[in-house]
Amino acid sequence: MSDTPEGEIQTTVETEYVDVDGDGTVDAVRETTTHLVDVDGDGTVDIVQQTVTTVYDLTGDGEADLIESTTVTAVDVDGDGEFTEDEIEVEHVTLVSEEVIEEG
Ligand SMILES: [Ca+2]
Ligand SMILES: [Ca+2]
Ligand SMILES: [Ca+2]
Numbered sequence: 860m861s862d863t864p865e866g867e868i869q870t871t872v873e874t875e876y877v878d879v880d881g882d883g884t885v886d887a888v889r890e891t892t893t894h895l896v897d898v899d900g901d902g903t904v905d906i907v908q909q910t911v912t913t914v915y916d917l918t919g920d921g922e923a924d925l926i927e928s929t930t931v932t933a934v935d936v937d938g939d940g941e942f943t944e945d946e947i948e949v950e951h952v953t954l955v956s957e958e959v960i961e962e963g
Contacts, residue, residue: 866896866897866898866899866900867896867897867900868894868895868896868897869894869895869896870892870893870894870895871892871893872890872891872892872893873890873891873892873893874888874889874890874891875888875889875890875891876888876889877889877913879915884919886915886916886917886919887913887914887915887916888913888914889911889912889913889914890911890912890913890914891909891910891911891912892909892910892912893907893908893909893910894906894907894908894909895907896908903935903940904935905934905935905938906932906933906934906935907931907932907933907942908930908931908932908933909930909931910928910929910930910931911928911929911930912926912927912928913926913927913928914926915927917959918958918959922956922958923956924955924956924958924959925953925954925955925956925959926952926953926954926955927951927952927953927954928951928952928953928954929949929950929951929952930949930950930951930952931947931948931949931950932947932948932949932950933946933947933948934946934948
């Protein structure tokens with residue numbers, strides 16, 4: 860469905876591997892997902908949503924121990940093509956596995 864008359868969503872995903880402690884082994888995976896939504900199909904993006912999720916393997920057992928997620932949502936409410944501070948919302952979520960809590 861490439862010829863939708865109105866309403867277009869463009870999604871990009873970037874994945875980054877991070878060596879947090881610098882020992883040469885990757886400890887975290889960072890994924891950035893960006894959604895650009897042109898609600899009315901006029902060619903100007905009306906909603907931008909970007910989520911950065913970082914998954915850490917702190918214990919090195921291959922299982923995720925800590926997940927950090929930040930979502931920034933910008934909605935051009937007044938339709939002037941610009942995102943001002945009151946049109947931007949930031950949500951931060953951190954999840955820690957029981958394994959890490961027990962080990963302190
Ligand atoms: Ca490392
Ligand atoms: Ca638009
Ligand atoms: Ca605006």
